[in-house]
Amino acid sequence: MTTTSTPIRVFQVATGNVGSEMIKRIATHRDLELVGVHCYSPEKIGQDAGVLAGLEPNGVIATGSIDEIIAAEPDVVTFHGVFPDEDLYVPVLEAGIDIVTTADFITGHHRNANHSHASGRPITQVLEEACQKGGSTFYGTGMNPGLAQILGIVHTADVAEIENITVTESVDVSCHHSVETWKEVGYGRPIDDPTIPDSLYKYTAVFEDSVRLMADAFDLPLDEVKFSYELGACTKDVDLGWYFMPKGSLGANYIKYQGIVDGIPRVETHLEWQMTPHTDPAWDIKGCYITHIKGDPNIYSKHMIFPKPGVRLDDPSDFASIGMTVTGLPAINSIRSVHEARPGIITSADLPLRAFAGRFQR
Structure with a gap:
């Protein structure tokens, strides 16, 4: 040691x-x-x-x-x-x-x-x-998947009976300046591009692991983990400087990975992502990680991340540094x-x- x-x-x-x-x-x-x-x-x-x-x-x-x-x-x-x-x-x-x-x-x-x-x-x-x-x-490990699920697990320590636990990442992802990553995910492709669902799944499939990690900690055998999604189309051309998404292309998404027991979702990871707020549909991005536990008692917790003093949120490099x-x-x-x-x-x-x-x- x-x-x-x-x-x-x-x-x-x-x-x-x-x-x-x-x-x-x-x-x-x-x-x-x-x-x-x-x-x-x-x-x-x-x-x-x-x-x-x-x-x-x-x-x-x-x-x-x-x-x-x-x-x-x-x-x-x-x-x-x-x-x-x-x-x-x-x-x-x-x-x-x-x-x-x-x-x-x-x-x-x-x-x-x-x-x-x-x-x-x-x-x-x-x-x-x-x-x-x-x-x-x-x-x-990582932030999500990783720490976000650890926080979810810890938040059940004072819950007598869990009905459902959902960990949600609700974030603007435009601070993550990785062109390779977002091309793989499908951002910027036409919203009706039939390859987008497979791309979303391929890149986010590790979040199934996050559901299985939590279920393992709860000693909860799962019947299956379901993947589902909603897509948000850009309502205008969006040029982020480092990434361009034309009108009608993928600019946001809401993904669910749901651990199912007897047909009921019990353990879930949700991904509420936007590259731009100018999409249809658009989601109310909270800029944080949310743990929501239905049970006795109910728990609702936000993990919010703020920069230290002197870091400018309007500086793209400083903002990206926080995410990394x-x-x-x-x-x-x-x-x-x-x-x-x-x-x-x-x-x-x-x-x-x-x-x-x-x-x-x-």
């Missing part, structure tokens, strides 16, 4: 939106020491990681091979790519290096159902075998607990309360 006085050696993968923000956060995190950065873009390899993150040089030079990750002998790899990379995960885990990721993994159920591995085995089996070989641990921070920090703050956990794939249900705690600055 690593003592709290010993920094954990971290090798980060990816320097995109979340990754760049986490380089900044690791630099001031009392538990962690950044010892390397792995990049997929050839033009980033060889550059100083601090510079890539918009900071002063920090002496960590970006590399581009898995061998270089393993040679650095980190304790933990943090993976902040948009999509998972099992080809990287397996040798790293086999080398005895833990992985914490914000990329499309909570329980692994949807990875097994919707993605194939070259070996023909379920992806979770491949990762579990790598963990056991190396004595390492693999953990996926709350996405990556649940992973960063969990690192010590993950590093001390048993080998294998774990979920938030396996971790102690301290895994979800932030840090006071010393």
Whole structure:
């Protein structure tokens, strides 16, 4: 077990939106020491990681091979790519290096159902075998899915009888400047494009995992998890500067993942997203994460996120930074607990309360 006085050696993968923000956060995190950065873009390899993150040089030079990750002998790899990379995960885990990721993994159920591995085995089996070989641990989290469901679970601690729990993300997503992401989701395509439902499901299927995580914590066997959606069409051309959506294209959505027991929705994750308020239909975006529990008693709670003093919400880069921070920090703050956990794939249900705690600055 690593003592709290010993920094954990971290090798980060990816320097995109979340990754760049986490380089900044690791630099001031009392538990962690950044010892390397792995990049997929050839033009980033060889550059100083601090510079890539918009900071002063920090002496960590970006590399581009898995061998270089393993040679650095980190304790933990943090993976902040948009999509998972099992080809990287397996040798790293086999080398005895833990992985914490914000990329499309909570329980692994949807990875097994919707993605194939070259070996023909379920992806979770491949990762579990790598963990056991190396004595390492693999953990996926984020803000949502991730912390939002943990908050939902904790909010039931004083409920005697649960009838339904719904966790809703009600947000304007235009602060997440990832063109690749939103093209994949379908934003900007004509509202009647028949490929949109499949795109929405493909990108958001990990939220089925979020429902299954909560159900697991409640010891509630589910019959199935249902996916449904509503689409909002742009009522005019919308140019965000970094993304363009023509009139009549997808600009907002309301998605439900519902865990069903005996035909009744019991555990739910909802996604109320808008890239622009100029859609039909349009939703009343609350700008927060909402936990609504029907039961004895009823619970309604909002998790609202505000910037620290001096951060300008009218500055797109500052506003985007908040979104990237709350996405990556649940992973960063969990690192010590993950590093001390048993080998294998774990979920938030396996971790102690301290895994979800932030840090006071010393």
